[in-house]
Every structure is written in structure tokens, then in C-alpha cells.
Amino acid sequence: MTFLGAPLATLGIAAAVGATTLVGLYLLKMRRRRLEVPFAGLWAQVLRDTESTALWRRLRRLLSLLLQLCILATLVLAIGDPRLGMSRRGRAVAIVVDASASMQSYDGDFASGGGTRLDEAKRAAHRLIDELGPEDQAMILRLDARPAALTGLTSDERELRQALSAIEADDTSGDVNRVLSLAEDALRGRPQPTTVLISDGGGTDVLRGPRPDLRYIPVGKSGENLAITAFSVRRYRANQTAYEVLAELQNFGKEPATGVFQLLQDGEIVEQQRVELAGGQHVQRLYPNLAGAGNRLVARLLPDHFDTLPLDNQAYALLLPRKKIKVLMVTPGNLFLEGALLLDENLAVEKVKPAAWDPSMLPRFDALILDGFMPPETPPIDTIYLDPHGPKSPFPVAGEISAPLVTEVADKHPVGRWLALRDLNISRASRFSLSPGDVAIASALRVPIIAARDAGGHKVVAVGFDLRKSDLPLRVAFPVLLVNSLEWFAGGDGALVQTFAAGQSWRLQAPTHTKTLTVRDPAGRVVDAPVFDGRASYVGRKIGVYTVSSDGNTRLLAAQLPEGESRIAPVRELVVGGVAVPRPEPGRVGLRRALWPLLGVLAFLLLCLEWATYNRRVTV
């Protein structure tokens, strides 16, 4: 027995004072009520009866006193907050509650109240807290993509329960190794360390062992789940006005599942299909050559039957926004070039004849294209030179090659990426001689004919042949080369796909001179993320569309459910390092229940009883 409440000395004094007062009060002879009677003979009879029952009356008084003392003792004991317990040394228990996305599955144990797996896990954790001994300490840890301890090791049951109640599931995957390391770090050096993992076992396949102090409580029952496992959208490289959408659907269950798949663009349904998937089947759907003004795409799956995890029935994707680029083109007239540039609605192209060349126009533009024209001064702007020549050529021309065939393409360079130049027919090309730092984008047997330079503050791309004397303008490679160059000028990293998985740390690019990015998550919560080195770190925990804004510029990004969270079949038996993880041993320690409420209720009942007996003169 341990007393957590008032000190024993205080309790002793209180008990002594109370008991003395009570006994004193009972020793006092109560003054009789004065009653005048007309005839003493009747009373003699009454008095005779009274004398014969004097002993009984004394006993009744004693009983009353005892009851009162009992009540007093119960109250004083309750104030001491006594606890029962059998374990001599307390355990240290880390309770790890899985709060990853799959824990939002609606297949909690209905016998114990149903709800989600997380609800079931919380109930299991509450039971563990019930079973803690008086000297046991426990802590609560949350398992998700960024696990954390929610409490320290404490014996404060209330704090533990509060932390437990506050857990909400995220749309992230769980980092099991990390949470167990955290638990181990916290329990290091403590007596009888035990970590209890309450989880559906998702993500435990990466668990490294052995972990001797680990116990496992599985939750969840069903593996049936129809899910969108991948959804993304990507613009074509050359024709950036069109895009392709990929959606992957999977039936994770054993039973066949049916439903309707919808593709929405800015809230409007643009595709709708029925899907029928056999158990375990997955299908990939591609929607090529889509076009449209909206950039918010939502995939929605409407299963015909109850779906255990509704979370993965929708997915979000966004078309990367394209910055409008202002281009000045100096050309005597080149339909090929104009055609390719006009196709791209993201380019604002202005054309001038070489005769009308005026360097003072340049500040209005982001890039310059010189088609065979060499200005007297090197223009202070990012420039694409087509067939440069003469002393002002950015790359000195050292002779010519006739009918060169492109044999090498620098496909790792942003300008050379995705360029298919094999079998390109060129009647003649300049041999560029490169300086250190220059990159040969395309070469014919190691002779550079397309080159790029990033030095002196401006970027330069030079194509060493006349477009009209090659079939380059007829190829897909031509608009790709232009788009690549202009994007490289604009500082884009050429990323074609931006994928953000919930729970990962996202590195968000910020405009120059921006100090913070304001991120608004799908639930409407707003967070300021400071910018560092042109990037801000942010951890989004929910799937959906996020708004990132800075200095009045707003852009969107979409977060996806991490891979594997749709595979919800619970792991009933967890095996780590070849050893099955046992369940926590029930009843190894005594109940740690606070006893004072019981004592309080006892006192309450005793008071009621005493009142009744007193009024019916059973006790006096």
C-alpha cells in the first residue's frame, strides 16, 4: 500500500482529532427533553421497559459511534490516496500508438466499441494504463512519419490518458524503426523496460531486430480495400499545352470489388469509368493528350460497397504552373522558328528584323533569340544563338563540317535532356571550339555543334547550323530544345513531376528575397515556413491540395498518400529478426487503480445507511 495524497503524519493527526471529537461527542450525555406528564403511573411502566432495554440502548449507541468512526476513517484514508500494488520495482513502459494513415480504416473491433483502428488502439492503450502498477511509469509515443514522444515517463495516469486522447491519425506512413529507437532511448537505464507497439503492423516489414523488450498488440481485421495507389499528371515536353494523366487502382482485398472511377478537373468530371477489379488486381489507366485550362485534378473512386479505408479513394494532382516568358526574336524571317515559338502559348514572342535591332529593348524581355544575326555588342541577356558566326560568336567557330551526324548528346544537361537528335540531317555545321566550363550539348564525332555556357551572369545556347539547312525544325527535338533552353534560362530545374508524399519533409522552392513561405494545408491550417537558401522545409501530414504563398504569389501543390498505406491487411503476428513478438503479459502486476474513489463511494453509502438507521432509531 502506498499513499500518494496527504502525508501520513497529517492523516494520523486528522484521524486522531476526528476520532477524539467523535468519541467526545458520544460521551456527552444528551440533555433530556423536559416533558410534563399528567399521570406518573403510565410512565412508570414506560420507565420499567426502558430500564430493561438499557443494555440494548447502549449497544445501539456504540454501533452508531462505530459507524461514524468508520466513515471518518474511510474519508481520512481516501485523502491519503492509497494505492495497492504487488510489484516492488516499477516497470518502465513505452506505449507506442500507431497513428499512420492505415489506422483510419473503419474495421476496429466492434465487440469493444467499433470505430477506426486508431480508436481500437486507444482503447487497448487505456487498458494498459489501467494495468499499470503503483511504481510503474509509462509514456505515450505516436507512430507516424515523424514519431514523437507525447509524454515523458510518468506515473500520472491522467497525463497519459490526456495524451492518448489527443492522438489523431495522419495521412502518413509510420517510421517504426525510429519510434522504437525513440522508445529505447527513453527507456535506457530504466528498470524492466517494455515497449508495447499497438498497431495494424503496416510498415513493420522494415523493422530491424532483435528487440527483446518489444510487445505487440495487433489491431484491425480486414484487408479489403479498393484504392487509388498512384495519380499524377505530367505535361508533355514539347507540347506543353497538353498533358497526360496516370492513375493506378488496386484492389487490396481478396474479394472482387467494383466501383466508379472519376477524373475531375477543377471540380468538373472529365472522365468517368466503371472499374471491376478482381481480388489483388491492379490496373493502370493512362489518359494521354488531355488539355484544359484547369490545373487542379482530382481522382475519385466511388466503391459500390463499404470500403474499409475511404482515405485512399481520392487523390490529388496539379499541373505545374508555367511562367510566361517574354522572348525577343531577331530574325530576317524564319517560319520554322516562328512556328515552334508561336505554338507555345506560354511564350510571349516579339519579332524584329535585324535592321531594327535596338539593345535598349532588351530589359523588357527574359530571353533573346538571334537567328543568324550577330549584334555588334554581346547582348546582356540569356540568349539562344542560331548559326552564330564571326568574331562575336559566343563559341569561336573553327571551320565547318559538312553533313555531320549527331553522335553524342549531353543528356544530363538541362538543355540536352530528352533531345532525340540521332539521324538528324544537317547540310553543314560550324565546328565550335569550347572553353573550359562550356558544355557540348550535341556533337558529331566529338565536334561540338550545339553548345551551352553558363558564365558571366548570362546563359547562352548556340546552335551551330542554319535551321533551314537541316531537318531539325521538323523534329520533336526542336521545340524540346527551345523549351529546355528557355527553362534553363529561367532557372527551372527541369523537373517534370513534382510529387509530395504526406509525412515527408518537402523542400519548397521560394522566389528570391523571400523570407517566409506561408503554407495553408487542406484543413485550412496556416503555417509560416522560413526560407533558407532559396528553399523552405515543410512537413505536410494530410493528403490534398496545399496553397503556398509568398509576397502575393500563390501556387499550389498536391500531397499524395505514401506508398503502401493502402495495403491495410493487418499483421496479426509480428516477427522481428526471426522471432515472433509476444503480446504484453496480462496481470503481471497488480491493479494500480486509485482507491480513493472507492473509499469515497463507501463513505457515501455508509452515510446514507447511517442516516437511515439513525432516523429509524436502529442506532442512536
Place this chain on the structure above:
Amino acid sequence: MGHLQPSGDRLKRLRKILLGLVPLFTAALVVGAVRLMIGLAMRGHPDGQTALAATILGRRFELGHPRALYLLALVPMVFFALRASLVDLPRAQQRGSAVVRALLLIVLALALSRPSTIGERATVATVLLVDVSDSVGDRQLEAARHLVEQVRGAQQGDDLLFLVTFAKTPHLVDLPPKGQPLPATSWRGTDGDGSDLSGALSFAYGLYPAGTIRRAVLVSDGNETTGNLAAEAQTARDRGIRIDHMIFDAERTDEVLIRELRLPSDAKIGQRFEVTAEVYSTKATPAVVTLFRDEFVNPLDGRKEVQLEPGRNLIKWRSELTQAGVTNFRAVISGGNGGKLPDHFAANNSASTSVEIRGKPRVLYVEGELPSARYLQTALQKENIDVEVRGPYGLPTSAKELGRFDLVIVSDVPSMFVGAGQMAAIEQYVKDGGGGFIMAGGESSFGSGGWSGTRMETFVPVRFDSEKKRDQPSLGLVLCIDKSGSMTGEKIELAKEAARATAGVLSPDDLLGVIGFDSMPTAVVRLQRAANRTAIQRQISSIAASGGTNILLPLKMAYDELAAAQAKVKHVILLTDGIAPTDGIAELVDDMAAHKITVSAVGVGGEADKTILTTIAERGGGRFYHTMDPQNVPRIFTKETTEVAKTSLVEEPIGVRVVRGAELLAGVGIDTAPPLRGYVSTKPKPLSEVILESTRGEPILARWRQGLGQVVVFTSDVKNRWAVDWLRWQGYSKFWAQLIRSTMRHQPGGGGGLAGASFDLKVELDPPHARVTLDAIAADDKFLSGLDASLQIVDPQKPGARVADRTRALRQTAPGHYETTVDLDRYGAYVLRGTLKRDGAVVGEATSTLSLPYPREYLALPPDEALLQRVSSLTGGRAKPTPGQIFDPGQARVRFERELWPWLLWLAAALLLLDVASRRLRLVTSS
């Protein structure tokens, strides 16, 4: 009145019953009211554990277990009991006593409902997070210890202090009671080769007791090797934790390290290049830097004695790669002049990187005349091309087998050695596999090799029929076909087909006759101009097998027919499958030879009399063929026909001229090439690209694209017959090497099996993970989706490390975009190879390298104050706080909860005494 009595009793009883129900009714009412109250208060509390809060007099009160208030339902009983009381006390005193008892019960019920009050206080709990990783020097650690002592000194009142040391993992250090100094034990652990600042921070979350102002002080150099502190700081901010930081003052420890080892990205076999090591040193010192190539000192120049300057030094070596595959380079730095390096960490004194070089092109060279194969073989080997030479039968039968080679050359192989399956395999290999195919000429190739009309003719860029040369002789040909009973079935049908094909091959002016024979000869086709093809072929179809075999008579008949014919070349082809009387045959053939009538003999099946057939061929100046497979008969006939017709061979010294400039001729000096001594005459097809032609205007070198690959024909030969002068020409080997390189399967990664497609493998390093993405885009700007993508992680230092567990699938996440995350559980330099397959066939490959030579902990990076500053500003903390500031709550207040039940129990105990007193003392007297 009497009758009223019973009714009065009933009324009384009824009243009594009703009165008895009143307490129950009241209790129900009370329960209902309490329930309603609790229900209203608990709306929005799914948990049901905490509930019922109210603010009274500016103080917030909460009931933890509001259900206990149901006990209040019993309180009215106290007053109902009073009605039936037998107690002999004045009514007023009794009522007073009941009130006290009711109060007592109410107080108890309240206590059981767990009331608590929420107050504010300013107790600060601080967690000191001290970095004890290897990058933190001993003196810095001593300073940190001093700091901890100072902070402990500033601790006041209820303030709490926790000390956590961390490197890769955090540890809670037990602090001695106030006033006692820290124990002298070292804080360093065994896991100092990493710093996980974010892990330490999330560990700290668990240390803060409820109801305290949360502070953390990071004492670190800010260099994290794992985790993401900046992201974790957001979580810390959400939890209300203010993070101050103290950066370690830079400690001047001497350090020499290799930060990076660089290779040019386009290193090729046999080509020299530079390997550059980026070496940092804190002071000027002599050093020896050695470059290893795959565990051996780099042969060209390995060991370098250098004088390192403070700061960045670039050290360069020349090296070359001699073999294909993955090569590992490692640079190691050690002390110069026999001395020791002024160095702190040894782990960072070496760095490695890997490079993967595609192997030499592999060429399969199938030569009809094996002894002559060595010329081209030697030339190509000199040009770094691996050549496998096989005889005419050696052509693989499946595209898969061919897939091992980048190019196949078939030189001077007659069509009869190549089956339909082999031709189909070549076609599939080129069209679908992107392989290269060169058909080189010779007597037995193209038309003269019997290839006319085969599948091959449609596949190559030239047609095998040729212009009739004026100086070529006209031909008279008689086919003697055995139609005896043993030829029944497939044999006779194939023989007829052979005859029909022969008719197709001949020029219109040539003469053709067909004699079918058993025991007697029949003139199936009278000797006539081959221009009558339809009629001839119809007549051939009428042959039916029956009877015995006699060779002499048909030969005699052929002799008679040819002797009278007007033709410069007269030839007989005899086909039989059996044994016949030999008398007179030799003499007849001699006679024929004297009249310039040549005879070739074809034996089909094991029964054929080889002796007599050989004699016929030898004496007749013709050739003998024997085949077990009747399927070969048609091709033997066409070969034999073109052989005698010699229509397609041009055998005279002939010049070569360039029709179209192509990159494969660059630097060959084709103008200096000597004349060829012959070639096979062909005609270019409309879509083909003729690069070289003869001075007669016929193609010598022509090519075209077939599916994903290229097909080239070289109509002259590659050996010492027609190209004998070329063998001595210095451009020979270069010409063939460049032709092969431009024709062969394009290197995967730049095109793979999909012509012109691009594959891009990117690695984003985020220790201990690396995110690998592979993009696949076709030449026509379409994304390549639905491919099987896999990633192979090759550890060049571990031979045989290309095992299954280092291969993982890449998952398609977007059109043409595949990705995966790799755990980096070891340090080293890896080669990553992404492979894309469709239906089991590789369509693309891309490689990249990944180098993580040693833990980032040993990079000797300058303190990253910016990171710590950012974390502090995010959480409202400050840099270098004084110990006083750490515990200064400022305006911060924290809600805390005080349980009220003990006070209520005390009150209950006091009320109990009052209660007893109110009964034991007669307070009210009444008369």
C-alpha cells in the same frame, strides 16, 4: 360516519403510497437533470473522460468524471427519511442536521466527480540538448559542461532542468541534486559518427511535465547527418517549445580530408582522362595522395607527393579504363616526408567513386569461308571491337541469342545454310531489339548465294536481281528431276518448287527445259525461253511421281536438247534420290563436257547414290550437292542457277565513289581507297540510303532503318578475294570499325531498344536515404509508361554484389516516371543502374553513380549557425541566451490543473464532525 372510516383509511393509504413514490420521482428528476447537464457539457467530447467545464469567478473548473454526480439523486432521500424519523430532537434541529448531512453527501459526490481548477503558472522546464558527436571537439565539450553548470546555477524555484546528450541517438543524463557538481564521466558514446539533431529534439518532447513552459537549448555545431531539424522545428513550435541555441565556437583543430573524388562523365575505354581529388587542409603540410584503381595503385600515375595549402587543393591524376564494367577509384591521403598528417579524423582521409563503362561493341561475324575470316577479325579487334567468328552454320536461331551481340555480320554465306527461323530471328533482332545487321558480299551471297526471293531480300536495302550485263553469256539450262516412286510426297513437291523457282530466277532470254524421269524420261518442259514463265511453271506442276529410276536416258535427252540450243553457257542440273544403273553415264558426261555442257548433281536423302552423282559432277564440270532435307532443294537450285548464270557477279577492278557523305566515312579517307576486284550486282530500293557505289553506278554500301535497328549491305566482300587491295589499305580497319559503330545497336541509355528514347536516372541524396527517379520519354515526346523498371545497386568493391537483394523494383508514379527510395546502410561508392523492360526484353537502361565515402560527420564542415538560427527564429528562441534568460518565463504562462478532490474530502470530514455534533447536542429547546 362509520362508512366514511374505511374510505378515509384508503385515502390515507393512497396518500402514503403516493408520498412513498415522491422520493423515487424526485430521484428520477435529479438523475434526468444531471444527465442533461452532463450530456450538454460533453457534446464534442467523444472520449467521455474529460468533460463539464465552467468558468466561475474568472476561474476555470472542470469535472473529470461527471457521472459521479448521479449520486446526487440520493440526496433528497435525506429529507424524505426525516419525515419518517423517530428521532427525539426538535424539528428545527433535525432539519438543520439533515441539511448538514445533505451537504456532506453533495460534497462527497462532487469530490468523486473529480473536479479540478485550471490555473496559470510560470514554471519553466528546460531541456539542454548537447551535441557530443565526433565533430565536436574535446575543448568544445568542456565548454558545454561549463555551460550546463552555469544553467544549473540559474535554476530557480520550481524550474526544471533536463540534460540530454546526443550524437546519433539521444541519452538522458541524470543530474545530481542542486549544489552538487556534475559527475566527471564522459558524455561521449560509441555512436559519435553521426548527429541527429531532430531525433534529439523529438526525444525531448517526452521530458516536459504537463503544465510547464517548454524550453529547449540546442548546444551544437549545427551539422546534422541524419534527420531534418528544420522540419522538426515546426513540430516543436506546434508543441509550444521555444528552442534557443548556442553554437560551439569554432575550434581550431588541424584537419586534412578528401571531400570529393571526381571523374569525367564521358570516360571511355582506352581513352585517358583526369581524376581529380578535392582535398581540404587547415594548414600547409606535405602529404602523399595515392589513387587506387580497383584495389591497385593507378598504373599511369598513382602516388603523388604534394604540398597542401590551407583551404581547397585540387590534385589530379591521369588514368584510363581498360575494361568494361564498373571500376572503382579511391584516393587515400597520408603524411608526406615520412611525417604524420596534422589530422583529427582518420575516417575522412579517403574517398572513392565509381564509374561504369559500357563494354566494347560485340559483333557476331558469320563467314562462309572460315579461313578468310581472320582479315576482318584482326582489323576489328585492333579497333577495340569484340568479334566472335562463326562458320556458315553458326547463325543463332533466336533473337534472344542474337541479343548478346550489338551487331551481326553475315559474309558470303549461301542462303541454303540459313533457315527460315534464323532469318526471322535476325529480322526480330533488328526490328524489335534495335540490333545492327550487315550483309557482306561474296560469290555465295545475295543473288548468287541463292538469296533471291527469300525473306532476306525484302529485309535488306537492295534488290538482288540485277541488270543483265551485255558481256555476260546467255544460259541454256535443263533440269532433270527424278520423279520415281521414292520421290512421292514432299520430295517431288519441293523438287517442283525448286524448278519453278529456277524459272523465276532466270533472265527472260535464258533457255529452260525440264525433264522428269523415272525409268523413262519425259520432257515436261521443252527447252524454251524463260520469258514464258507462267506456262513453264504450269507445266512443271503437272509432274507426278511413279516408277523406277534411270539416269542415263534423261541425261541423254538433255544433251540432245542443249546441243542444238543457242546459248553460251549450257548446264544440266540432275536431281535424284535413288540408285540407278551407272552404265554409260560417265562416258555420256564426258561427251557433254566436250560440248561445253556442264552437269551438276543434287542428291536428296540417304538413298541417293553419292558415287555416281559425284562422278557426274566432277566429270561434268559442275558441282555436287547432297542434302538430307528436301526443304533445301529449292535454294540449291536457285544458287546453282545463279552460279551458272553468274548474272549478278561483277568481277573486274572497280572504283568506289561516295554518293552521300555520312559520319561513318569521316576520317577514313575513302578517296584513297584502292579499287575493289569485284562485287555482287544489286539494285537499291527506293527508301534506302546508298553511301558508296561502284563506278558502274551500282550500290556498294547501302543502308536503311528496319524497326529499331539498321540494316547495311556491302556488296563487295570483306576478305582476300575482291577486297584484297583493301586489306593493305590503311583505312580498312577504320572503315569497318566506323561502319560497325554507326550501325550497331545504339547504347542503351541513349536510345535502348526504343529508337531515340531518353532515359534519365537521377539520385537525390538525403542520408540515410537516397531517392532515385528514372524518367523515360520516347523520341516522339510520349511518356513511356507501363514498363517494368528495376534498379540495380552495384558495389564495385564487392565482387558479386550484384545480387537479388540489391535489386529493387522502381514504382511508376507518373507518366514515364519511376521512382524508389534506397536505404544507404553502408558507406562507399555505388553504381546505380536503372533498367526498363517490356515483356521481358530490355528497352532502356540508364546509369548513375552515388558516392557516400564516409559519414558526413567527418566532413569537417564549418558550424552551421544559419540552421540553428533558423530553428530558433521559427520557434521564437534566441541565440546564445544567458542562463538567466533560459529560465526567464517572460510573459509566458502555462495552464496547469489542480485537482480539488482532496480539499473536498477534507471538507467532508469536517462536515461529518459537524453533523455528529448537530445530533449529539441539543441545540434547540422547545417546550
